[in-house]
Amino acid sequence: MSAEQTARRVEEILDAFAASGDGETARAAEELVRTLMEFYGAGLDRAVTLLKNRSADPLAVLMADEMVAGLLTLHDLHPEDTLTRVGRAVEAARAGATVGVEHFDPETGTLRLSAREDGGCGCPSTMDATRQRIEAALSCFAPEVSVVEMPLSGPAAGEPALLQIGNRPPGAP
Incomplete structure (x- = not known):
């Protein structure tokens, strides 16, 4: 047409x-x-x-751009496989040092990530923020991922919540 x-x-x-x-x-x-x-x-x-x-490989330049990569993925024209694009999303979310890719199930769209031992404090709130950044990047780079599983590991997994001990606010009983 x-x-x-x-x-x-x-x-x-x-x-x-x-x-x-x-x-x-x-x-x-x-x-x-x-x-x-x-x-x-x-x-x-x-x-x-x-x-x-461009000063480099034209295809590499296009693949590194979220908008262009998203358009190519949307129309099933992206030359990279899903796991490569998932890796790009994790890197774009600045989470490559703290998160590893374990497995992608194309039947269910489920991506399993793992928290690396050397990455941050392992606090649930930190991991939630990392997960949100990854999910946002995945929507551009790998929209076929519909579920992200990222269980906690390290000190925060299985330990009780941190108890903060300190002075009471003025006027508190």
Whole structure:
């Protein structure tokens, strides 16, 4: 399908929405098309800019960019396998030193990560923040991952919560 044919088809679909008499749906459809066009335009602009300014392998330059890599993954055009892209996501989340990739199950979309012994204090709140950063990066680099399992290990796994002992606030009984 050419760009002209695609534009004509999109216009026909939007006209059909408008003719349906449901103005809210027609406006929503137009906004959807506008948003997708902006997204793809930004991705193409980014790819062209990266390729113009490249000094390395052009494919490597494109794969290192979250937006371009996300577009290629979205359309099943990314040349790297899932585990390689998962590794990129972990690195992009700045978690490579604290988290290891154990296993990915393509049937369920479940990714199992492990906390490395040498990474941080092992506090649940720290691990939650790391997990959130990884999940955000995975949405760009490896959207086929739908579940992230990251059990605690080290001092925080199986130990009771830290008891803070100190002075009571003024006026407390």
